[in-house]
Amino acid sequence: MNTAPPRTPPAQTAPTHLEIEPSVLYFGTPVVLLSTENQDGSFNLAPMSSAWALGQTVVIGLGREGQTAYNLGSRPDLVISLPAPAQWPAVERLAPLTGRNPVPAGKPQGCRFEPDKFAAAGLTGEPSHLVRPPRVAGCPIQLEARAERVQPDVSGDFVLVEAVVRKVHADSRIVVPGTDHIDPAAWSPLIYNFRHYFGLGPELGHSYRTRTPRTSTGPAADPALADLAPR
Ligand SMILES: Cc1cc2nc3c(=O)[nH]c(=O)nc-3n(C[C@H](O)[C@H](O)[C@H](O)COP(=O)(O)O)c2cc1C
Numbered sequence: 768m769n770t771a772p773p774r775t776p777p778a779q780t781a782p783t784h785l786e787i788e789p790s791v792l793y794f795g796t797p798v799v800l801l802s803t804e805n806q807d808g809s810f811n812l813a814p815m816s817s818a819w820a821l822g823q824t825v826v827i828g829l830g831r832e833g834q835t836a837y838n839l840g841s842r843p844d845l846v847i848s849l850p851a852p853a854q855w856p857a858v859e860r861l862a863p864l865t866g867r868n869p870v871p872a873g874k875p876q877g878c879r880f881e882p883d884k885f886a887a888a889g890l891t892g893e894p895s896h897l898v899r900p901p902r903v904a905g906c907p908i909q910l911e912a913r914a915e916r917v918q919p920d921v922s923g924d925f926v927l928v929e930a931v932v933r934k935v936h937a938d939s940r941i942v943v944p945g946t947d948h949i950d951p952a953a954w955s956p957l958i959y960n961f962r963h964y965f966g967l968g969p970e971l972g973h974s975y976r977t978r979t980p981r982t983s984t985g986p987a988a989d990p991a992l993a994d995l996a997p998r
Contacts, residue, residue: 770972795965797956798858801827802846802892802900803838810892810900811838811866812884814858816959818847825912827928828920832873834866836917836926843914844898845930848906852957852966859964860888873924897933907938907954948979 799818803811813835817828825847829836839845850858864881865874881887885903892901895911902909912930920927941954955967 769975789961791961793959793961795958795960798850798855798959798964799825799827800848800850800858800861800890800903800906801835802848802903803835804842804844804900805834805838805866806841809882810885811835812861812888812890812903813866814861823932824915825910825930825932827930828925829928830873831919831924831926832867832871836928837867839914839917839928840926842899843917844900845912845914846895846898846900846902847910847912847930847932848903849908849910850903850906850957852955852964854905855957855964857888857890858957895934902936907941908949909936910934911936943980946980951979 793816796816796818798814798816801811801813801815803813805811811834813833815827815829815835819826827847829839861884863875863877863879864884864887865871865878866881866884867874868880868882870878870880885892885901891904893904895902895909898911898913902911910932911934912932914928914930916929917926919925937949941949943950951973952970958965958967
């Protein structure tokens, strides 16, 4: 069923847009936490928001000098954990940290080396099933994956990673019971919106292609899901 309201003709208005030169174009994408394996067998953890899914592949953009890019260049296994909005303080605790020692010159001022980012963020690793890097406990969605292609971007400042997902773990509270569907009314990504953190607002409508069975009218129907707490 099409839930989009009928189209109304656009009103004539004066020009509404300014030409601006923003320093970043982070227009609001989900935050992911990438677990990767360091050369010494320990594990690195880094927040990223340049990530999107194409079928079973997640495409990720990484700073060329970071430890995550370095790790994926030689050890392709990773876990992509998606935090809930309530976990934003832990994400922000990771923001000024790098697993790279010495800290690369290109990192922002104040960035410091941290060998145990899980502990520094107050997060816990839990074993993965198919890959060596751990999942982040408490993240409602965790994707075990393998970086099948790692290549430079056009600017030379970043690397583009194509990671094929091998196993999906989902908190039972966001899964439609008895199905493989994530309930979009129960799950909210943590959105990085021009360097500010947001969750999702209420549902506006749905695509004609959705196959998710409806079980609730949204988080308001079950207050326990409104701000999915880590467990
Ligand atoms: C919410 C958030 C999103 C970020 N997104 C990206 C990103 O998409 N790509 C990137 O290279 N760095 C991103 N960063 C910055 C990295 O997390 C940061 O450079 C970190 O030091 C990388 O760690 P590493 O050097 O151990 O890999 C983001 C930081 C935060 C807090």
